Amino acid sequence: MTEPRPRKKDPTGTSFPWGPLPADLRRLDREMAQGLGFPSLTDAEFSRLRDWVEKESGIHLTDAKRGLVMGRLAKRVRAVGATGFGAYIERALGSAGPEERARLLDALCTNETHFFREIHHFDFLEKRVFPSWRVTGTTGRIPRHIRAWSAACSTGEEPYTLAMVLLKNFPRSSGWSVEVLGTDLSGHALQRAAAAVWPIEKAAEIPSAFLKSFMRRGTGPEEGKMKAGPEIREAVHFLRLNLCAEVYPVSGAFDLIFCRNVLIYFNWDTKRKVIGRLLSHLAPTGYFFSGHAESLNELSNVVTTLQPTVYRPLRTADSTDPTREAP
Numbered sequence: 001m002t003e004p005r006p007r008k009k010d011p012t013g014t015s016f017p018w019g020p021l022p023a024d025l026r027r028l029d030r031e032m033a034q035g036l037g038f039p040s041l042t043d044a045e046f047s048r049l050r051d052w053v054e055k056e057s058g059i060h061l062t063d064a065k066r067g068l069v070m071g072r073l074a075k076r077v078r079a080v081g082a083t084g085f086g087a088y089i090e091r092a093l094g095s096a097g098p099e100e101r102a103r104l105l106d107a108l109c110t111n112e113t114h115f116f117r118e119i120h121h122f123d124f125l126e127k128r129v130f131p132s133w134r135v136t137g138t139t140g141r142i143p144r145h146i147r148a149w150s151a152a153c154s155t156g157e158e159p160y161t162l163a164m165v166l167l168k169n170f171p172r173s174s175g176w177s178v179e180v181l182g183t184d185l186s187g188h189a190l191q192r193a194a195a196a197v198w199p200i201e202k203a204a205e206i207p208s209a210f211l212k213s214f215m216r217r218g219t220g221p222e223e224g225k226m227k228a229g230p231e232i233r234e235a236v237h238f239l240r241l242n243l244c245a246e247v248y249p250v251s252g253a254f255d256l257i258f259c260r261n262v263l264i265y266f267n268w269d270t271k272r273k274v275i276g277r278l279l280s281h282l283a284p285t286g287y288f289f290s291g292h293a294e295s296l297n298e299l300s301n302v303v304t305t306l307q308p309t310v311y312r313p314l315r316t317a318d319s320t321d322p323t324r325e326a327p
């Protein structure tokens with residue numbers, strides 16, 4: 001497979017090659033606030049918001065994110081008719097109900113995602129994992145049934161990609177069944193994922209063989225859009241799940257867990273706990289995938305690295321593991 005589309009630039013627009021200097025950041029923040037028509041977030045307001053967001057979602061907002069936060073909150077500030085960021089935060093974290101707090105988190109979450117993102121993971125599955133599943137006729141637990149979990153699935157591109165790759169390799173006609181769970185903190189992102197309708201431009205992210213087999217061109221009110229076909233819609237289901245919750249409301253073990261491009265927002269302690277909880281839901285013979293900037297190298301006491309960002313529980317991956325990268 002080849003990656004079909006180029007990446008976007010840093011959405012914060014503040015990425016200097018050497019990192020922004022604090023004075024530059026302050027100036028950029030002031031200019032951002034001015035442009036939005038509100039006074040800048042004060043240190044005290046930002047710190048209150050930051051503590052709450054980290055407690056609720058694990059997302060750690062650095063000082064460098066203050067401009068981004070203002071940009072994302074401005075819509076909510078206007079929507080509730082608050083006089084500025086401080087007044088909005090006071091209201092959202094105080095008298096407002098849980099709905100406004102969910103909207104606040106939604107606004108702060110980065111939902112960027114693509115079909116076939118980090119395509120080497122899907123190549124790894126096709127070349128190194130699926131052949132052995134086909135030979136043994138089992139994932140190691142339930143014969144001919146594959147369970148995959150896209151934790152932090154955003155608007156659905158990742159779980160539908162998994163469904164396409166799994167169903168292409170293990171079609172129902174061959175006696176296999178496929179189940180993909182997509183979970184996320186953002187209710188708004190999940191609604192879009194469940195609707196399974198995207199702008200037609202998104203088709204460019206999907207290799208043509210998959211596009212033809214699994215996607216439909218929208219018609220009528222969905223003209224100019226792309227819609228997931230029935231086969232992948234049936235295979236994927238969604239659930240709101242906060243990775244920072246002590247217990248995850250999911251049952252049974254998964255053969256594949258994708259937790260990509262979300263661990264990067266967590267501090268070390270949260271990341272360690274989240275991975276521990278996710279691994280407790282991974283089958284002993286399963287595989288764990290993280291995002292390109294999210295190494296689990298510090299966790300070599302619980303996982304073995306098969307290749308960068310691809311892991312197995314330590315107890316499974318011995319030196320005879322056929323999917324392990326040659327030294």
Ligand SMILES: C[S@@+](CC[C@H](N)C(=O)[O-])C[C@H]1O[C@@H](n2cnc3c(N)ncnc32)[C@H](O)[C@@H]1O
Nearest residue numbers: 057109113152154184185186242243260261262
């Ligand atoms: C950048 S997207 C990554 C989407 C997809 N995994 C990918 O790699 O393309 C990050 C997602 O993590 C979700 N998220 C952030 N904090 C979360 C948490 N505590 N629990 C569950 N999801 C969370 C956000 O809502 C967002 O949809």
